[in-house]
Amino acid sequence: MAELITITDPDDPRLHDYTNLTDVELRRRREPAEGLFIAEGEKVIRRARSAGYGTRSMLLTPKWTEVMRDVIDELPAPVYCVSPELAERVTGYHVHRGALASMGRKPLPTAAEVLAPARRVAVFEDMVDHSNLGAAFRNAAALGVDAVLLTPRCADPLYRRAVKVSMGAVFSVPYARFDSWPQDAGTLHEAGFVIAALCLGPDSITLDELAAEHHEKLALMLGTEGDGLSRAAMNAADKLVRIPMSAGIDSLNVAAASAVAFYVTCRTP
Numbered sequence: 001m002a003e004l005i006t007i008t009d010p011d012d013p014r015l016h017d018y019t020n021l022t023d024v025e026l027r028r029r030r031e032p033a034e035g036l037f038i039a040e041g042e043k044v045i046r047r048a049r050s051a052g053y054g055t056r057s058m059l060l061t062p063k064w065t066e067v068m069r070d071v072i073d074e075l076p077a078p079v080y081c082v083s084p085e086l087a088e089r090v091t092g093y094h095v096h097r098g099a100l101a102s103m104g105r106k107p108l109p110t111a112a113e114v115l116a117p118a119r120r121v122a123v124f125e126d127m128v129d130h131s132n133l134g135a136a137f138r139n140a141a142a143l144g145v146d147a148v149l150l151t152p153r154c155a156d157p158l159y160r161r162a163v164k165v166s167m168g169a170v171f172s173v174p175y176a177r178f179d180s181w182p183q184d185a186g187t188l189h190e191a192g193f194v195i196a197a198l199c200l201g202p203d204s205i206t207l208d209e210l211a212a213e214h215h216e217k218l219a220l221m222l223g224t225e226g227d228g229l230s231r232a233a234m235n236a237a238d239k240l241v242r243i244p245m246s247a248g249i250d251s252l253n254v255a256a257a258s259a260v261a262f263y264v265t266c267r268t269p
Contacts, residue, residue, distance in 0.1 A: 002058070002075035004065065007082050010089040014080060017102035018059050021160060022092035024130075028156060035105050037158035039168075041097040042067060047168030054104040061087055061098040068099060105158065111149055111184065114174040115191040118146035119217050120266045123188070123195075125181065125233050126153045126224040127254065133157060134165030135255035136222070141169035143259065144266035148175040149188075149219075185236035193219040197229050197237035198261055200251060204240035207264045220261050222254055 007015065017036055020026055031037050036056060039048045042064070049055060049071070058079045060068060065081060072079050087095045115121065122145050127133050133155045140148055148157075154177070155162060157170040178184035188195055194215045210218075221237060223229030228251075234240060243252065243260050252260065 002072050002077060002079045004072065004079050004081055007080050008086065010086055014057075014078070015059070015082075015090050017056060018087075018090050018100060020092050024159075028159065031159070032105070032156065036102050037105055037156075037163065038160040039101045039103050040095075040099070040160055040164050042099050044163055044168045045071070045099060045101045047171050048101065048103050048163075051168075051171035053106065053171070056102040056104055058102075059087065059090075059095075059100040061095070064098040109174065109176050111176045111178055111187045112191065114147040114149070114176045115187065115193070118174075118191075120145050120262075121147045121149060121188075121193065121219045122258065122262070123149045123151070123219055123221040124154050125151045125221060125229055127222070128153065128155050129225050130155050130159050130161040131165050132225060132253070132255045134162035134170065136258045137162070137166040137173055137175075138169040139255065139259040139262055141166075141173045143262035145173060145262055148173055150175060150177045151181040152178060153181075182230070182232045182236040185233070188219045191217070193217040194239065195219045195221060195237045196239040196241045196265075197221045197234045198241050198243070198257060199223070199229050199234055200242060201234065201240045204242040207241055207243050207261060210239060210241050211264050218265055220258075220265060222258055222261070225254055 021038060039045045055075055055077045057077050060079060060081055061084050062081060122140050124136060137157060157175060163170055196210055196218060221229060221233055243257060
């Protein structure tokens with residue numbers, strides 16, 4: 001059983017993992033370097049634990065100690081109980097769900113390892129918005145994507161905001177990060193994947209036309225917010241694909257586009 005420890009000092013060094021959670025640049029440097037990430041909310045914490053991530057500690061406000069009692073009872077790590085006011089001072093925001101956990105990261109697999117058993121994969125190029133990345137991971141998990149590949153500049157799927165928006169779906173979809181891009185696009189071809197780039201190009205086919213081709217292995221590439229895919233990524237693709245638009249709208253938000261693309265292509269045999 002974990003030890004339940006009441007803390008009243010916001011500068012207590014035992015709370016180090018939870019300090020300044022709203023400082024994105026600081027946390028982006030600290031968390032991977034220290035081998036941790038933050039899970040927020042009961043469901044996300046439970047899903048992280050179910051996915052095999054080890055718990056370094058938990059930070060709970062009093063009303064959440066009973067909700068999380070079963071986790072506390074089996075946890076070897078310390079559980080810190082703090083007031084809502086102290087939690088806000090430490091983290092930098094109002095922790096309205098009242099439950100945070102510092103979790104240990106796992107080593108990432110290689111691209112080849114996640115591609116080996118897959119038939120439908122997503123490639124996210126330079127997707128830097130954590131909310132969009134979290135939503136895209138949730139779409140991937142819900143709609144049958146087998147794995148996700150990230151380019152080197154892509155945001156961290158285990159950053160707190162991405163994990164929260166995904167509702168823990170980042171724990172259920174295997175993912176890897178390319179070392180270089182678009183040079184590593186060749187890894188997809190070596191694994192037998194047809195690469196389809198979602199873009200607005202005049203030579204693009206529709207998503208329905210792509211689905212009708214019934215590719216055994218298909219990789220869907222989606223680009224960064226605003227600019228979309230780079231020219232180099234599109235040159236590496238085998239197909240240029242578009243989602244037909246109406247009412248004078250030229251494109252969808254990348255997370256919304258991923259949902260449409262996954263739904264249409266991942267249910268084809």
